Amino acid sequence: DQQVKQNSPSLSVQEGRISILNCDYTNSMFDYFLWYKKYPAEGPTFLISISSIKDKNEDGRFTVFLNKSAKHLSLHIVPSQPGDSAVYFCAASPTGAQKLVFGQGTRLTINP
């Protein structure tokens, strides 16, 4: 039972353009969402988060959008840079639970 789904295993974007990574969830108890970035042979690093009381959160080139009615969130990276090439995981939890459920990950490749 995959409660958090990233349906695109990979995404290729040209440098300077916008990258959009998508994530869907099924558990209506989830109200806190995070994106992590992972390079090969390293641990994931936290990128950005959003709670269900918001529908948008920005941090520099990164913006996360949350559509609660559709149970969908997306991560926008603009402009995309070569260093953004990595695997991106979305994760979700009920507030206070700190038991994150992760999606399968999307491998983003930024082409020069």
Place this chain on the structure above:
Amino acid sequence: DGGITQSPKYLFRKEGQNVTLSCEQNLNHDAMYWYRQDPGQGLRLIYYSQIVNDFQKGDIAEGYSVSREKKESFPLTVTSAQKNPTAFYLCASTNWPPDNSPLHFGNGTRLTVT
């Protein structure tokens, strides 16, 4: 610098042997976690611990054991009962009670069992 140290980075074992993966943190976090990453399956929770001398099973605890004798340390033992032990193992920590602080991860241990 504060962080999470996992050792070793690569580990090779023969089938039927138990193996213990080390995780140490100096972030003064109360809660620690073990996740497993397999290709195409994301990160799955094995065990977690909110305080010393207490821990709970995650979603895939069978074939694994943990201990939490010190706040800084949360070793994971992969036993011979684990049917598919070859994977990338990640340790993480965060504050407890939860305050929506993100999990901090170590750099992982890649275990190969042949």
